[in-house]
């Protein structure tokens with residue numbers, strides 16, 4: 001109902017529990033594209049687990065602690081972006097993204113997160129938007145760089161995934177650095 005146009009035929013809009021079946025189909029389709037870096041790509045496997053995941057975000061949104069949005073290309077869900085965390089009192093939040101491989105290379109995620117950061121700084125008065133990624137994930141780091149974020153360093157062995165303790169690269173942009 002409330003959509004932001006990212007490009008011709010590309011809509012960015014809320015992703016909610018009622019869309020669990022569509023989200024489940026999407027995650028199953030893109031799992032191989034994103035599972036190396038997205039933990040929930042392996043836990044969202046059917047409508048029930050998709051609903052549980054989206055209900056978690058609905059609850060975060062109700063508490064003003066996170067949000068999730070989808071990217072639809074010609075009416076087909078192809079990816080999305082989220083505030084994995086949102087600490088309004090602290091003024092600090094973390095953005096994240098995923099995209100089917102056939103939707104990459106068009107700047108869709110960069111445009112989506114730019115819109116989210118505009119809202120975080122402009123509407124919500126946040127002070128800092130963070131971006132956390134595996135240093136090996138050069139495509140993700142490139143999005144952070146494209147958004148004008150600064151790489152602030154690496155948290156060594158800070159994230160456990162697939163039994164592997166991984167480094168976490170920390171990127172961030174501050175409100176005073178954000179030019180709309």
Ligand SMILES: CC(C)(COP(=O)(O)OP(=O)(O)OC[C@H]1O[C@@H](n2cnc3c(N)ncnc32)[C@H](O)[C@@H]1OP(=O)(O)O)[C@@H](O)C(=O)NCCC(=O)NCCS
Pocket residue numbers: 033034037038096097098099100103104105106107108109110111132133134137139140142143146
């Ligand atoms: C991270 C991920 C979403 C990046 O997707 P992407 O399409 O490369 O990201 P963008 O939307 O920023 O698009 C940038 C690409 O579009 C191109 N592009 C075209 N028009 C553009 C525009 N107007 N603005 C910006 N980039 C544009 C860029 O040149 C770039 O292509 P290149 O990598 O071939 O140089 C994708 O690799 C992915 O889903 N990875 C798996 C999940 C993941 O790792 N998520 C992040 C976890 S931290």
